[in-house]
Amino acid sequence: MAxxxxxxRSCAVAVISDQMFVIGGCGKRFEAKARAGxxxxxxxxIYDPVRNCWMETTxxxxxxxxxxxxxxxxxxxxxxxxxxxKFGNNGILNSVEVYDPATSRWQGAPAMKHxxxxxxxxxxxxxxxxxxxxxxxxxxxxVECFDYTTATWSQVSTPLQYGRTSAAAAVSDGMLYIxxxxxxxxxxxxxxxxxxTVAVDGSEExxxxxxxxxxxxxxxxxxxxSSGKTYYESPNGTVTWELPR
Numbered sequence: 001m002a003x004x005x006x007x008x009r010s011c012a013v014a015v016i017s018d019q020m021f022v023i024g025g026c027g028k029r030f031e032a033k034a035r036a037g038x039x040x041x042x043x044x045x046i047y048d049p050v051r052n053c054w055m056e057t058t059x060x061x062x063x064x065x066x067x068x069x070x071x072x073x074x075x076x077x078x079x080x081x082x083x084x085x086k087f088g089n090n091g092i093l094n095s096v097e098v099y100d101p102a103t104s105r106w107q108g109a110p111a112m113k114h115x116x117x118x119x120x121x122x123x124x125x126x127x128x129x130x131x132x133x134x135x136x137x138x139x140x141x142x143v144e145c146f147d148y149t150t151a152t153w154s155q156v157s158t159p160l161q162y163g164r165t166s167a168a169a170a171v172s173d174g175m176l177y178i179x180x181x182x183x184x185x186x187x188x189x190x191x192x193x194x195x196x197t198v199a200v201d202g203s204e205e206x207x208x209x210x211x212x213x214x215x216x217x218x219x220x221x222x223x224x225x226s227s228g229k230t231y232y233e234s235p236n237g238t239v240t241w242e243l244p245r
Contacts, residue, residue, distance in 0.1 A: 002052050003175040004045055007013065010071035010118075011041075014076055016101050020047040023078055024064035040065050040084040044099070058104050060097050067093075068121035073148060075100055079130055080116035092117045096146075102169050111143050113153050120169035124176045128154075129195065131178055132164045139163030139183065143195065160193055190230055 004022060011025025027039035040063040045054045060078065067081030076099040085091035094116065096109040119140070125131075128146040132139070141163040155206030160178065167181030175196040176206035183189045219234030232240050 002047075002054060005054050005056065007040070007043065008041060008044060010065040012064070012067045012078055012081075013068040014071050014196055016071050016074065016076060019050060019101075020049075021045070021069065021099075022047070022077055023076075023164070024060065024067055024081065026065045035057070058099075058106060060099075060106055061108075062093065062095060062097065064093065064115040066118040066134075068116075068119050068130065070121045070123050070128055072123050073126075077121075077128055077146075079112060079128075080119050080133060082117045082140055092134065092136045097157050110146070110151055112146075112154060113155060114140060114142055116140060120167050120178055120181075122169045122171050122176050124171055124195070125174070129176060131160060131169070131195075132181065134165045141166050156195075164189065 008022070008025035011085060012023040013115045014021050014023070022045045024043070026040050027041055036207055040064045042059040042061070044059055046057055046059050047054050062081075063083045064078065064153045065084075067078050070077045078099070080095075081093050083093060092115040094112040096111060096196030097106050098109045099106050102201035112130060114133070115135045116130065117135075119130050119133030121128065121130045126148075128148070129143060130146075131143040131164070132141065134140070139162075141159040141161070143159060144153050145156055146153050158241070162183055164178075164181030164183050168179045170177050170179070175194050178193045178195065220233045222231050222233060224231055234240070
């Protein structure tokens with residue numbers, strides 16, 4: 001597979017019609033330059049698997065690293081991220097940009113309710129969900145949802161169990177899985193949370209739960225928030241970090 005035209009990390013990725021879009025990120029220079037905003041990118045590359053080549057398309061209006069990208073109804077949504085600014089909200093964005101592959105143009109969309117760097121985002125049942133991230137002071141547990149039919153964001157009433165950044169997200173069988181992430185400066189987590197919708201009185205309501213683990217009868221699962229890891233308590237009160245079988 002051909003390499004990208006530009007070295008980048010902390011970029012966003014999405015697929016439209018079998019073409020892969022790589023958006024923004026931080027360029028090849030060292031971290032001090034990135035923090036000064038000099039190597040944060042607004043450029044976008046598209047990979048064509050038929051010709052095995054990358055093409056540059058129109059760049060975003062904002063530089064962004066640590067953004068999230070989602071395809072919704074044939075359009076590419078890029079949410080949040082960090083633009084390198086030292087002013088205002090430490091350069092962390094709540095803005096949203098939308099790319100139309102038919103015109104190769106970007107336009108603005110309503111901003112999220114929260115500024116988020118390194119959130120997760122996914123399309124679920126025709127809506128855009130964004131969860132977690134860093135707002136400049138805290139790791140966020142909040143979840144918000146964009147409804148394109150009304151062009152509005154709404155806060156999901158049930159947050160994640162605790163704030164996290166740098167997590168991963170995937171949709172399977174109508175459920176959004178949020179996996180891992182950083183929960184403190186020193187700690188990552190192995191926890192998985194699930195978001196889905198269920199019918200309630202003719203309308204859809206969010207259902208949110210932690211991913212169930214198989215446990216023998218009488219065992220209990222706990223979360224150690226200092227380390228971000230899960231431990232297990234036996235019926236007689238002994239504790240283990242290994243999943244019992």
